[in-house]
Amino acid sequence: MIIAIILIAIFLFGIFFYNSLVGKKNQVTNAFSAIDVMLKKRFDLIPNLVEVVKQYTNYESETLSKIVELRTKVAAGNISDAEKAQIDSQLSSSVKGLMVNVENYPDLKANTNFINLQTTWTESEEQIAAARRTYNAAVTDYNNSIMMFPGNLFAGALNFHPVPVLETAAEERRNISAKELFNN
């Protein structure tokens, strides 16, 4: 009788444990797709941004073409998530540089479309940051479950493996230097 109860308890615990791991893994996937959605939202801003800036400046064409090129790469699809993240960080720093240089073009700075784009861009930056933080929280939660006792005993056998958290790209950690941006 006692053995039966113990076996049932172990069986129930097994089900609960397995389901919670699946749930946590799905949360990680879900959080990652949230980053993807936010990135897409940001990439979609690029064509408009380029159009508006083009009307006012003749000098930033190099940066603009670099931005367009990066955006085309993403639009073409068939790139890995890691590449996408890398392109995003390059795009991010190029656009940041562009925003800094806008100071030299008072007409552009006053343009309503540009102001709107600028605010949407800032918003998308914070949303991406929030999505990344959500992803990292989900990953940490998932990793904790499979690396801590008793999870570590079964997780490997059930094919659950730790997932790395997202780290800020080296490029993003550096302070933006507009001069450097336009010299390369």
Place this chain on the structure above:
Amino acid sequence: MQFFSLEGNLALQNVLSRMEVERQKIASTQKKGYFFIGGGIILAITGILMGLIGPAIVVGLIPIIYGGVLFYKIGDELQAYKKAYKRDVIGEALRFLDASLTIDPYRGILAQEFIYSQLFSTDPDRYKTEDLVCGKADKTGFYFAEVHAEYKTVTQTKNGTRTEWHDIFKGIIFVADFNKNFNGVTIVRPKDFGSAIGAWFSKNLFSFNNKDVIKLENIDFDKAFITYGTDQVESRYLLTPAMMERILKLNSNSKYSISLSFIESRMYIAFPLNRNYFEAPIFKSLLNPELLNEDITAIKFMYDIVKELDLNTRIWGKN
């Protein structure tokens, strides 16, 4: 802390000296009232102890009734004095702080809005609110009011039922227009033992409502508060690392732990307090420069929240 000086504010000084006369009149009448009532009780007790029950009641009752009449007669004046204090003294002090600030002693934050804010999980059975202060700090509109919300418990006893009232919240609810657009609901509540267990359950076993526990990466913040939200990403969009630091600082500046909620583009903050603010003193002089300090400090604290939480920075497409 001396935020506010009466010197140099002639209008307020004039109002205070005029009202001081009124206050002295009310105070002396009330003192007289207390004297007669107290005297009446002592006379009655002495009489009863001496065995003269009939005469003791008659002799004791006369001064008690007279004292009651004195209180009754001064009642209207007392109400007018209290009202004038809020309107003229607090109102003037508010204008001195910022021209946009106004106080309405008869309005507050409606019970519906209190429930809607989801700051507390219990709905009130008895609700009182007063002293609504409205204003604008630069671009950010805000208002706050005193709120006392209670719930009741009814227990069966031998002699029937016993109703007891318990506080849900007593203090100031502050509401400000938030600087970012959002659609969902995010709630930040102080962490205590019960809520920590509840959060563990909803995270690991079963969630009782549509809100998830949001685990935030700021360890101090996560120790002090439990955060619930309808959208994990959106809650983190609102509670950026900088915002969490600012909320922690605000929390450390308040005596009791605060609660926050973000709903429909507004931010609600509940500050539990023991004291009733903006009330006219009766037995203390109005001319004491310290008098207004506590009230003004409270108002200034609320006014500065907008600055503290950086709500005027509007780079997220919301104006």
